[in-house]
Amino acid sequence: MTLMKRSQNWYPSFPSFFDKFFEGNLMDWNSWNFSSTDTTLPAVNVKENNDAFMIEVAAPGMAKEDFRxxxxxGRLTINSERKNEKRDEGENYTRKEFSYQSFQRSFNVPENVVSGDKISANYKDGILTISLPKREEVKPKPSREIKIS
Known part of the structure; x- marks a missing residue:
């Protein structure tokens, strides 16, 4: 049997604020997935292996030139801005909404763990992948057998 948490939210316009407040992470703004314009930010996966951290940002339909x-x-910042500048000359529009997308997302990176000068990024198939290699001194060392004399 699985227990499910029932939402006690009586004010639908404030759900995430109150949830974050009572979870105790109110001041951890970097973990919130919202912007000041009440839009959501792209979903992000953060992975870790022995050699690096990997950040994957879901941003389909964009080009690598749209990112900075x-x-x-110790702060990694991802900016994106995309404008649709297609002009249709001679058309009489009843309604045409401009196309503009932008976001900014930042992550605190432990400088004593990551080699900041070796960070790299790649955009392929709608996923921006950022590799943050670990410093050699923090990578796990293979175990070795100690000879007893």
Whole structure:
């Protein structure tokens, strides 16, 4: 049997704020998936292996030129801006909504763990993948047998 948590939310316009408040993560703004314009940010996966951290950002329909990734003082920032500048000359529009997409997302990166000068990024099949290699001194070392004398 699986227990399910029932939502006690009486004010639908404030669900995530109150949920975050009572979870105790109110001041952890980096973990929230919202923007000031009440839109959602692209979904992100963060993976770790022995050699690196990998951040995958779901951003289908964009081009690699639409992204800017920067690293400064332990903060990795991903910016994206895309405008649809297609012009249809001579058309009489009753309604045409402009196409503009942008987002910014930042992550605190432990500088003592990640080699900031070796961070790389790749965009393929709608996924922006950022590789954050670990410093050699923090990578797990293989076990060795100690000879007893």
């Amino acid at each position: 990734v920067s690293y400064d003082n």
